[in-house]
Amino acid sequence: MRAFVRRVIEVSGFELSSCFEAGHGGEALAILRREWVDLVLTDVNMPGMDGEEFLRRLEADELLRALPVVVVSTDATAQRMQKMLSLGARGYVTKPFSPESLRAELERTLGVPCG
Amino acid sequence: MSVIVVGIADCRIATEPGDVLVTYGLGSCIGLAAYDPGATVGGLLHFMLPDSALLEAEHRTGTPFKFADTGIPLLLERMSRAGAQKRRLLVRIAGAAQMMDPGGVFDIGRRNHQALRRVLWKAGVLVHGEAVGGAISRSVRLEIGTGRMWLREAAGPELEMPLVGVARRGEERTNGLSRPDRGRLAGDAGLRAACDRGLRV
Amino acid sequence: MVDGEARAALAAALESVLERMFFIDTGSAAGSEVPDGEVPVRARLTFEGDPPGWLTLEVSPPAARSIAADFLAVDEASLSAGQVEEVVCELANMICGAALSRLESDSNFRLGAPGVLEGRPAPDAAAIVGSADLGNGILMARLKFQAT
Numbered sequence: 310m311r312a313f314v315r316r317v318i319e320v321s322g323f324e325l326s327s328c329f330e331a332g333h334g335g336e337a338l339a340i341l342r343r344e345w346v347d348l349v350l351t352d353v354n355m356p357g358m359d360g361e362e363f364l365r366r367l368e369a370d371e372l373l374r375a376l377p378v379v380v381v382s383t384d385a386t387a388q389r390m391q392k393m394l395s396l397g398a399r400g401y402v403t404k405p406f407s408p409e410s411l412r413a414e415l416e417r418t419l420g421v422p423c424g
Numbered sequence: 425m426s427v428i429v430v431g432i433a434d435c436r437i438a439t440e441p442g443d444v445l446v447t448y449g450l451g452s453c454i455g456l457a458a459y460d461p462g463a464t465v466g467g468l469l470h471f472m473l474p475d476s477a478l479l480e481a482e483h484r485t486g487t488p489f490k491f492a493d494t495g496i497p498l499l500l501e502r503m504s505r506a507g508a509q510k511r512r513l514l515v516r517i518a519g520a521a522q523m524m525d526p527g528g529v530f531d532i533g534r535r536n537h538q539a540l541r542r543v544l545w546k547a548g549v550l551v552h553g554e555a556v557g558g559a560i561s562r563s564v565r566l567e568i569g570t571g572r573m574w575l576r577e578a579a580g581p582e583l584e585m586p587l588v589g590v591a592r593r594g595e596e597r598t599n600g601l602s603r604p605d606r607g608r609l610a611g612d613a614g615l616r617a618a619c620d621r622g623l624r625v
Numbered sequence: 626m627v628d629g630e631a632r633a634a635l636a637a638a639l640e641s642v643l644e645r646m647f648f649i650d651t652g653s654a655a656g657s658e659v660p661d662g663e664v665p666v667r668a669r670l671t672f673e674g675d676p677p678g679w680l681t682l683e684v685s686p687p688a689a690r691s692i693a694a695d696f697l698a699v700d701e702a703s704l705s706a707g708q709v710e711e712v713v714c715e716l717a718n719m720i721c722g723a724a725l726s727r728l729e730s731d732s733n734f735r736l737g738a739p740g741v742l743e744g745r746p747a748p749d750a751a752a753i754v755g756s757a758d759l760g761n762g763i764l765m766a767r768l769k770f771q772a773t
Contacts, residue, residue, distance in 0.1 A: 310715050382722070383719055383725075385727075389733070404719045
């Protein structure tokens with residue numbers, strides 16, 4: 310899935326200068342504390358620290374809470390979506406998604422002018 | 425103004441600002457229009473079937489534009505030779521209707537649409553607008569000077585097909601790091617540095 | 626949970642996943658079993674929910690390779706067995722999530738990590754089955770809810 314998402318980012322026209330990958334929230338936090346990023350994409354179901362806990366930790370961090378986070382998950386329930394958005398996610402894409410719909414969510418989250 | 429008609433199983437490229445590419449009778453077929461605003465190059469392909477493997481080998485030669493899997497790569501190659509850059513391409517499609525097949529037995533339109541999506545994904549190109557499905561015939565025209573695309577459905581009026589999910593026409597894509605709260609994270613110097621470096625994910 | 630409802634959810638999940646992310650037009654072609662002579666690529670995952678359960682996925686080898694190549698946008702010849710297995714695991718993950726989202730909309734479910742399943746799964750007559758003919762092979766999903 311990471312390869313698929315990375316390809317969507319690249320073919321959407323964004324210039325991808327760096328891409329960091331992590332297997333779970335704890336690993337991602339360690340990366341974010343030492344690297345500047347423009348966008349975070351996260352799943353919900355992950356071993357170790359899951360997506361909900363990851364968002365709580367970001368929100369609790371003065372520097373990291375401003376990072377735009379888009380959730381990419383198989384969970385299409387309204388309950389989960391509302392939960393993740395209330396925890397600070399700026400966008401939510403449910404799998405399966407077309408490349409174009411992920412592009413649209415990324416552009417909306419990053420504030421790219423359209424049309 | 426020079427009107428260039430693209431027939432069935434046909435593909436044309438145009439580079440003059442006064443050129444207009446047009447194709448008619450898009451039923452289950454798909455018209456794929458691609459435009460590079462930076463190079464002012466446009467291409468229009470009208471293909472009929474999803475997969476060239478459907479035909480016996482000896483019948484395939486000479487008809488590459490009949491199929492999605494052979495026609496689309498050839499369109500992209502021809503546009504590249506005319507100066508277009510893939511990363512700047514704006515693609516809109518029309519067609520993939522279910523004509524004379526109310527039971528959906530052959531589903532050619534739907535199969536054409538899926539084949540197009542698969543081929544474009546492998547080629548690294550996304551779609552910026554589509555008018556597909558239903559049971560109506562469509563016609564499209566692409567203005568090379570402006571990049572505007574016009575669609576007529578059945579006997580209805582001609583309407584412009586907007587671009588979806590693209591930076592303002594003619595502009596290079598930016599990373600759009602303009603959200604005010606980004607400044608709290610790293611300050612102006614950091615924000616500029618992020619823009620210069622490109623997107624970091 | 627009514628079987629018919631689960632079967633419909635699984636079928637809808639198969640169709641939406643295969644069409645949107647793997648660019649496969651499933652149409653209305655329900656497939657059959659993976660032929661006996663083939664050793665399919667298999668994946669399995671469990672899920673917690675109300676009720677909990679598991680999903681297994683079997684894909685004919687030629688179909689598994691072509692869908693992996695399409696998903697990753699690479700040539701089939703350059704694919705490793707590991708990459709094919711990873712894509713089949715992700716496919717199982719998405720099919721399960723899409724089906725459960727349709728069925729368990731009022732409760733939380735949590736998917737476990739999918740893994741490659743070695744050997745043929747034990748037959749389970751109570752499992753809900755969904756399948757698709759991919760043209761160059763068969764895909765078969767089995768979804769089982771455990772009694773609570």
